[in-house]
Amino acid sequence: MNFRTQQAANKRKTIGLLVGMAVLVWLVVYAALTYFGTSTAGIVPIAVGIALISVWGSYYGADKLVITMTGAKLIQESDNPKLFGLIQEVIIASGLPMPKVAIVVDSAPNAFATGRNPEHALIAFTTGILDAMDRDQLQGVIAHELAHVANRDTLVSAVAATTAGAIAILSDMMTRMMFFGGGRRGRDNNGNPILLVVSLLILILAPLAAILLKSAISRKRESLADATAVAFTRNPAGLRSALEVLERDSTVVQQKSTSVAHIWIESPLDGKAVSRLFSTHPPIAERIAVLKAMESLN
Amino acid sequence: METIVVLGVIALIVLFFIAQYNRLIRLNISVNEAWAQIEVQLKRRADLIPNLVESVKGYAKHEQSTFDAVVTARAKATSASSVADVAAADGMLTQALRGLLAVAEAYPDLKASANFLSLQDELATTENKVAFSRQFYNDNVRSLNTAVKTVPTNFFAGFAKVTEREFYEVEDPQDRNAPKVTF
Numbered sequence: 001m002n003f004r005t006q007q008a009a010n011k012r013k014t015i016g017l018l019v020g021m022a023v024l025v026w027l028v029v030y031a032a033l034t035y036f037g038t039s040t041a042g043i044v045p046i047a048v049g050i051a052l053i054s055v056w057g058s059y060y061g062a063d064k065l066v067i068t069m070t071g072a073k074l075i076q077e078s079d080n081p082k083l084f085g086l087i088q089e090v091i092i093a094s095g096l097p098m099p100k101v102a103i104v105v106d107s108a109p110n111a112f113a114t115g116r117n118p119e120h121a122l123i124a125f126t127t128g129i130l131d132a133m134d135r136d137q138l139q140g141v142i143a144h145e146l147a148h149v150a151n152r153d154t155l156v157s158a159v160a161a162t163t164a165g166a167i168a169i170l171s172d173m174m175t176r177m178m179f180f181g182g183g184r185r186g187r188d189n190n191g192n193p194i195l196l197v198v199s200l201l202i203l204i205l206a207p208l209a210a211i212l213l214k215s216a217i218s219r220k221r222e223s224l225a226d227a228t229a230v231a232f233t234r235n236p237a238g239l240r241s242a243l244e245v246l247e248r249d250s251t252v253v254q255q256k257s258t259s260v261a262h263i264w265i266e267s268p269l270d271g272k273a274v275s276r277l278f279s280t281h282p283p284i285a286e287r288i289a290v291l292k293a294m295e296s297l298n
Numbered sequence: 299m300e301t302i303v304v305l306g307v308i309a310l311i312v313l314f315f316i317a318q319y320n321r322l323i324r325l326n327i328s329v330n331e332a333w334a335q336i337e338v339q340l341k342r343r344a345d346l347i348p349n350l351v352e353s354v355k356g357y358a359k360h361e362q363s364t365f366d367a368v369v370t371a372r373a374k375a376t377s378a379s380s381v382a383d384v385a386a387a388d389g390m391l392t393q394a395l396r397g398l399l400a401v402a403e404a405y406p407d408l409k410a411s412a413n414f415l416s417l418q419d420e421l422a423t424t425e426n427k428v429a430f431s432r433q434f435y436n437d438n439v440r441s442l443n444t445a446v447k448t449v450p451t452n453f454f455a456g457f458a459k460v461t462e463r464e465f466y467e468v469e470d471p472q473d474r475n476a477p478k479v480t481f
Contacts, residue, residue, distance in 0.1 A: 085423040092335060093430035095328075095438075234433065 003236075003294055006227035010220050014156065017217045021163045024213065028167055028206045031199035032174050043173055051165035059158035063100065063115045063122040066263065070112070072102035072124040083130065083138075087123070090142045093232040094150055099123050108251040109133070112263040113145035114154055121149040126253060132245055140229060140239030144265055147228035153221045157262060160217045164210035174203045218262045218280040226287055230294055240291035247284045318451050322458040325442040329463050332435035333381075336466065339427045340375060340388060346424060347372050347395075350417045354398060357408035361401045368394040381464040388428070389468050395421070432466050439463045 029044050058065055066072070077084040084101065091098055099113070099121035109129035115121035123145040133141065148154075178200075230236045246266045253268045261268055262280035351365055371394040375387035399418070402408050409415075443462045445451040455461065 082419075089423060089426045089430055092339070092427050093434055095332070095434055232430075 003227045003230040010224035013220045021213050027202055028170050031202035035199040047169040048166045050169055051162045055158050055162040062154050063120050066114045070104055072104045074102050086139055087142055090146050094146050106253050108253045109249055110253050111141050111265045113148040118149050136238035137242035140242045143229035143232040144225050147225040160214045164214045167210040168207045171203050171207045219282045222281050236291040236294040243288050318454045319458050322460045325445055326460045328438045329442050332438045335431040336435055339431045343424045344376050353414045357405045364397050364401050368398050385466050435466050439465050
């Protein structure tokens, strides 16, 4: 597959997963209304509201928030003209505006991009990645990060986080009501027992399903960013060999906050501790294989 | 009731027309912007050349024919205006620069000089920027030309005064690769 079909496939799958999220929200609401009766309907906008407020703030201020959370320091062109030269190359290839650039003092090679839109984008690199990579590899990494900016992945992950959050809050409220028996008086649908059991199962399992969907979306956006990076540089070998460097390297960035794990180019969480389904990134070997397939087309 | 439906349909049709028209105009502007970017990068490269030639001259005085080739190519490149002319001059200049760098290979003192190394470095990134701006331009031309030729946008192309644009073609397949610069 070339990068165009890769891009199209990953976009299609993202849409499929987002539709899955919407269906899940609908299922949870339906289950809640079945189990507790329509008198609980008022809870739905409250849950969605709480999730929206909490996620929207971090989406709007993504660039500033992530700087504080990762300890990244903004730099100017005079601080590292070579890095800026490389970034400008990819900027020209992508037609994006110039992002803010930051450095994280950390010997583990890694990088990330954030910002609510291309005009407020920020890309950051650890000192480790700048030391470990040559020109072509670094260009591949920059292209991958700018691909996240071009594909608006901060927005996509904010939407995924909002829906997953709303589902978690809803399910949490419902299970609490169940234990305290408060909602039972609303059970006025003369109880089809099978329907009630199914509703209960949905309420309990929905948050888990939401997290799985959120992780799946994150993985698809990583694959999409790889394909878009190749669209920018037309050089799959650069990104491929950069990923090989990351694969060989066993160090991980110091801060392991799960809340920002998804934004790095290589997941900072220990691969063994997090199972495949919950992972925010596709396995690095799989990403290398896809890029190798693109190389063989050139 | 009927009038509302009729007005609604008319409004939808008008909105559709506006969307097609705007899409063509937007694509055309993108091509213009991409072209401006190529010119910026070619100018950057042209500005770099006198310094590069001077620094090589300091060590290799007897390579006059190579210097002349670069200077002539640079003059042609800065005076060209149509897409095809600029592309041809760009190709020639790339060729001439390759010759200049090959000459430099024979002078170890020159290759070791800090000034030459930094110029070589800057030339490498500029060559990349030229190549990427060329690629970005061609991608935009492809989108525009597709829109001008395909339904429904093709019906509006004449009205929006948007026509197919010329690709930036580098003739010599060898010219597609920037001069090999190692550092």
